[in-house]
Every structure is written in C-alpha cells, then in structure tokens.
Amino acid sequence: xxxxxxxxxxxxxxxxxxxxxxxxxxxxxxxxxxxxxxxxxxxxxxxxxxxxxxxxxxxxxxxxxxxxxxxxxxxxxxxxxxxxxxxxxxxxxxxxxxxxxxxxxxxxxxxxxxxxxxxxxxxxxxxxxxxxxxxxxxxxxxxxxxx
Amino acid sequence: xxxxxxxxxxxxxxxxxxxxxxxxxxxxxxxxxxxxxxxxxxxxxxxxxxxxxxxxxxxxxxxxxxxxxxxxxxxxxxxxxxxxxxxxxxxxxxxxxxxxxxxxxxxxxxxxxxxxxxxxxxxxxxxxxxxxxxxxxxxxxxxxxxxxxxxxxxxxxxxxxxxxxxxxxxxxxxxxxxxxxxxxxxxxxxxxxxxxxxxxxxxxxxxxxxxxxxxxxxxxxxxxxxxxxxxxxxxxxxxxxxxxxxxxxxxxxxxxxxxxxxxxxxxxxxxxxxxxxxxxxxxxxxxxxxxxxxxxxxxxxxxxxxxxxxxxxxxxxxxxxxxxxxxxxxxxxxxxxxxxxxxxxxxxxxxxxxxxxxxxxxxxxxxxxxxxxxxxxxxxxxxxxxxxxxxxxxxxxx
Numbered sequence: 173x174x175x176x177x178x179x180x181x182x183x184x185x186x187x188x189x190x191x192x193x194x195x196x197x198x199x200x201x202x203x204x205x206x207x208x209x210x211x212x213x214x215x216x217x218x219x220x221x222x223x224x225x226x227x228x229x230x231x232x233x234x235x236x237x238x239x240x241x242x243x244x245x246x247x248x249x250x251x252x253x254x255x256x257x258x259x260x261x262x263x264x265x266x267x268x269x270x271x272x273x274x275x276x277x278x279x280x281x282x283x284x285x286x287x288x289x290x291x292x293x294x295x296x297x298x299x300x301x302x303x304x305x306x307x308x309x310x311x312x313x314x315x316x317x318x319x
Numbered sequence: 320x321x322x323x324x325x326x327x328x329x330x331x332x333x334x335x336x337x338x339x340x341x342x343x344x345x346x347x348x349x350x351x352x353x354x355x356x357x358x359x360x361x362x363x364x365x366x367x368x369x370x371x372x373x374x375x376x377x378x379x380x381x382x383x384x385x386x387x388x389x390x391x392x393x394x395x396x397x398x399x400x401x402x403x404x405x406x407x408x409x410x411x412x413x414x415x416x417x418x419x420x421x422x423x424x425x426x427x428x429x430x431x432x433x434x435x436x437x438x439x440x441x442x443x444x445x446x447x448x449x450x451x452x453x454x455x456x457x458x459x460x461x462x463x464x465x466x467x468x469x470x471x472x473x474x475x476x477x478x479x480x481x482x483x484x485x486x487x488x489x490x491x492x493x494x495x496x497x498x499x500x501x502x503x504x505x506x507x508x509x510x511x512x513x514x515x516x517x518x519x520x521x522x523x524x525x526x527x528x529x530x531x532x533x534x535x536x537x538x539x540x541x542x543x544x545x546x547x548x549x550x551x552x553x554x555x556x557x558x559x560x561x562x563x564x565x566x567x568x569x570x571x572x573x574x575x576x577x578x579x580x581x582x583x584x585x586x587x588x589x590x591x592x593x594x595x596x597x598x599x600x601x602x603x604x605x606x607x608x609x610x611x612x613x614x615x616x617x618x619x620x621x622x623x624x625x626x627x628x629x630x631x632x633x634x635x636x637x638x639x640x641x642x643x644x645x646x647x648x649x650x651x652x653x654x655x656x657x658x659x660x661x662x663x664x665x666x667x668x669x670x671x672x673x674x675x676x677x678x679x680x681x682x683x684x685x686x687x688x689x690x691x692x693x694x695x696x697x698x699x700x701x702x703x704x705x706x707x708x709x710x711x712x713x714x715x716x717x
Contacts, residue, residue, distance in 0.1 A: 234395050242673055260638075263673040267355065267452045267716050272437065272445035273400040273418060276351040276390050 197319035199304035200250055203311040205292045209233070210299065213314045219254045221299065223265065224275040229297070236298040238291055239278040246285075250301050253317045350391045357450035358383040359678070359712030361457065365702050370460050370693040373708060384448055386417060396424040404448065417448065418470055430477040437470050439490050439520035440533050441573055442560045444469070450714035454569070454642045456666055456680035457710060459629040460693055461648040465575045466556050466625070468535070471496040471516055485525030493517035500543050508548065513537035518556075528563040541622060549622060553580040571631040579623025589619035616653070625650035625658070638670040644682075648693070656699075660692030661685045666710075678712040 202218050204210045210229060213221075220226035221237050229235055240247045242259050251257050257265065269275040281287045285306035292298050292311060299314065307313050362377040363369050372378070383406070390400035401419035420434030437445045441463060446452045473494015480487045498511040518535035535556045541549035558575035579585075596611035626649045633642030643665055650658035666680035684706045686692040689699050696703065 259673045260670050263716060264452055267449055268446050270351075270353045270390075271355060271386065271388055271402065271449045271452070273388075273390065273398075273402070273420065273422070274445075276353075 197249055198246070199319060200246060200253065200301050200317040201304040201307040201311075201313045202299060202301050202315040202317070203289075203292065203307055203313055204299050205294075205296055206310055206312050208292075208296045208298075208312050210235075210297065210312070210314060213299075215254055215315065215317065218299075218315055222251075222278060223255060224269060224277070233297050236295055237278040238288060238298060238300040239280045240284070240288065240301065241280060241282050244284065246301070246303060249319070250317070351389065353388045354717045355386045355388075355449045355451065356715040356717075357385075357448060357712070358714075359450075359456065359710060361708060361710040363706055363708045365694070365706045367700070367702060368695045369706075369708060370464055370695070371457070386448060398422045428479045432475045432477065433473075435470055435472050436475055436492070436494075438468055438496075438518070438535065439492070440468065440535060440556065440558055441575070442529070442531060442562055442571065449716070450678070450712055451674070451676050451716045454571075454631065454633050454640055454666065454668065455644065455664070456678045456712045459573075459627075459631075459644055459646040459662075459664075461646040461660065461662065462558075462573050462575050462627040462629050464693065465627045465648075466554070466577050467498050467500065467511060468496065468513065468537075468556065469498075471513070473516070482523075483525075485523060488522040488524070489519065490521075491517075491519040496537070508542040510540075510542050512540040512542075514540075529561070531558075531560040533558045533560075539622075547617060549617065549620060550585060551581075552585070552622060554578065554623060555580065567635045569631075569633050569635070572629065574626070574628040576626040577623045579621065582621060582623055585618045586621075589615045589617075592618065620653055621651055640668045640670075642666050655689060656697070657687075657690040658692060659687055659690040674716040676714050678710070678714065680710040680712075682708040682710070684708065 202213060209231070210233075217226070221235050222239070227235055240250075242262070248259055251259065251262050255262075266275075266277040270277065281291055281300075283290075285302035288300040288302050289306070289308075289310050292300055301317075302311070304313075304316055358379065360377045360379060361371070361373045363373055363375055366375055368374045384404055386402055386404045388400070388402045390398060392398050399421050402417040403414045404417035405414050416435060418435045418437055420432050420436055422430050422432040425431050437447075439445065441447070441458075443453050443458055443463075447458060447463065447469070450456075471492070471494040473492060475490060475492035478489045480489070493516060495516055496511075496513040498513070499505050499509060500511060501509040514537065516535070516537035518533065520531060520533040522529055522531045524530075533556075537554060538551060539554050540551050543549065555578040556575065557578075558573060560571075560573040562571040563569070592611050592615035596608045596615055599611055600608035627647070629644055629646035631642050631644040633640055643663070645661075645663050647661040648658055652658055662682050662684045664680055664682035666678060668676050668678040670676050684692060686694070686699065686703045686706070691697070691699055691703060694703055694706075
C-alpha cells in the first residue's frame, strides 16, 4: 500500500517536472588570454579548477577562474559536460564549501562571451569558457568541449 | 516584548542587508560576500513542546536564521573568513560570529586554521544552518541534537591525500568551547563549558560517495540552567557517516553516540546521597532528606550513553526532491525515564530557483512507554504516543 502510494507520488512529481523545452547544444571552448602561458588542459583539470578542487597550474601558477551567468544556457551545458552537475547541484556544492569556509565560487561575469574575453585580456593566469564559435585571436583555446 | 521586537528588527535589518548585497552583486576579485536565509515554521499535534521550541501553535522555527559570509584571500596561502549569524531563538538581536578564522596553507595539501570553527562532527556539521544545502526541512534531531556541540575556539589542521581516484581528508583539531543551553533566556549557570577539547574527523570520498568518522573528547562542565548542575565530566562523542548517489537516487546514513567516562563516579555519588537521604528521612529531617534526594537525582542523570542514527533515502525529479528518513534515539536518562524515540519522515522539496527551495516535511514520532523522546516532558504521558511534527521551510542562498 505504502509502496503503491509512493510510486504514485513519484510518478506525479516526475510528470509535473518533465522538461518542456529541449535546449540546443554547442561546442564550448575553455579559453585564456592569447598571451597566456597556460597550455592545453584535460576535462578533468578543468573540472578541478571550476569546482575549486585545485587552484594551481602544473607550473605552480595560481589559476583564476571566471564563470558565466548561472542562468546562461552555456553555463548549464558546461557544468553538465565537465562535472555532470545541474546548476542546482552547483549551487548546493558551493553552498557547502562557502558556508564551511572551505572555498569561494568562481567570479561570475554578466555579458556573455564578449565580457569573458574582455576580462581575460589583462589576466594571463585566468581561464573562462565561451562558445567555440566566439573564440578568436584574442584568446587561446585550452580545451574544446563537444556537445 | 522589547527583546522580541529587537529580534525581529534585527532579522529584518539583516534580511534587507542580505538582499542589498544580492542585488548589488557585492563581489570583488579579492573579497567575496555570500549569504543564506533559512526560515520556516514547524508545529506538532501535541500540547507538550518538542525540541527546538516546536509546539502545537505554528511559529517561526528556532532554526530560522540569516547568515552573511565573507572571505578574503590575503595572499595565495592565507585566507581570512567569517560567517555572521542571527538566529530567531537568540535572546537579543546581536549578530554573532558563527565562525571566524584565518587559514594558512602550510604545505601542498596541508592547511592550518586558527579561530572559531565548526566541529566536524556530522556530515552536515559545517553547513548545518544552511537549509538549502541538505534535503531535510531540519537535520534529523535524533542525531544532530545528540550533544549540543557545534563550534570551538582553537586550532585545526586539514590534510588532503589523493588515493587513486579518491581523496582522504583528515582533520585533527583542538581547543575549547562554550555552549549556551538556554539561548532565549541565558543565565549565569546555563552554560556548557568544554575544555581540553580535541578530536579528529576522517572523510574518504570517491566520486559521489563519502565515508566519514569523527571522534571528539573534552572535559565538560555541565550547567544546564535552572539549577541543574551535572558537574565536570570527561565525554567522548563519536560518529560514523555514509552518503552516496546513484543516478537520481541518494542515500545518507549517520550514527552517533556519547560516552561519559565519569558516569560510574557520579552514579556512585548519587547512590551514596540517596542512602544519606534515606537516613535523614528516617531521622525525621525532611529538609535534609529532600535536599539530599534532589542532589542524588541530579547526579544520577546519565549524560552519556545516548545513541542516535538515521537513514535517508531520496530521489530527485528535476525541480522536486522526495526523501524518506527513518531515525531513532536511545538514551537512558535515569532509571524509568528514557529519551528513546523512533521516527519516520516523508519530505519533499521544490527548487524555486537554483538558489532557493521550498520544503514540506511530515514526521511521525513513536515513543515507547516510559520514554519522553525529545519532548520537553519529565515523564511519559499517553499524549506523547504517536505524535506528528510538520515543517514548512524556505531556504535561500544569495
């Protein structure tokens, strides 16, 4: 009886929360400024940097990470690709770290890809992510994440 | 009335401050501000008050609080961080430091932290006030209320050792602590003082699975207020925890227990005082007999020997999360009176956004005859049998 009731509740909730829109996906480039000394990165390294699990490059340089607006579709796709996490998961993840005093989330920049590229210009040890289609001569591509 | 008004004014002030910080995106390269609001109501279907001030009349849960967190990396190896907290159940509106410390990276994987810190006792100890960070409306009180120890002033080390694809985190610490047992009505003797406090926690995490164990030992001076003084006792608190996820399902389980190393000494004193009381009563000295009997009863209260555990199983459905939690507490307080209880909770939460969540939870509590569970009652009454606790919470991170 209880099992049937829980199953019914679960099914009802599942139907209520079913995604109604499919989002188009794109290739994402993890980038640094064009004159950055940083080299190619693996998806695991990128995950470590963006989740605050590591803050230094292989050469011991401190990596600064910048994030896009959490409501941006590219952010949703990025975190799903590198960490298998939803933006709600990311929010909880950082809440646990921040309110434990164990870390701070990446600086978030509004203004999309253009703002990220502009911000990276003066910071050779900073990384961010943009649409691969937006990657131009002003940035160095460290990793391409395919849809 | 005035303290209540001040409290609400303080809460409102911090609420406004928090939303201002949120709206203005107070965030710079080197100084980070974050905050959280955990609020809601909880009520029972019984007249006898439950733990945390939960009563029949719905009221702001005592877990309602607002926190502001700020951190600054002074250098690549030095971080200063603090968390300010205002709680609904405090006697005044003063903003208090939940924790405040300076942390030094003294080696590649080793950090030294000095200051007021959270005790790493349970899975959610470090963020127990941040409702948005866990699935329950309130952490299971059968475990999280086992002993009123949340923070300490002192030193800790944090060492992280990768082992294959897993990470082992070892966190030894030491210091002292002061715990107010009656936050809403503090008195000179409503303090728990823990000295020579030391302990360690070990977390082993691989992927989404974590195993943890914690040990804490201290010399406690137990003044519970209202003249209840239980003397100085060496206490041990230890715990074990496990959490994992599989697809959309998650599982959490914790066990904790308290051990009073001086229990036999106090029980012996209690027994002797009871004998003295009987002698005084036989001699017709009723006043002395009553005094001695009262002292005997106090010293006979068992502080240790409490064991609590819970298991939570849940599933995420996009914005919804549903969980079922079974918990139990066993604690023989004095012959004939226990805090034993079992409970089953069904909770659901709905993500209003990435940073805010609404939670509903219904908890059924079973108390055996002779027990009072976590109700504020001296003896069992039929009213305590089969009680319900309902919680509605709103949690926000900003």
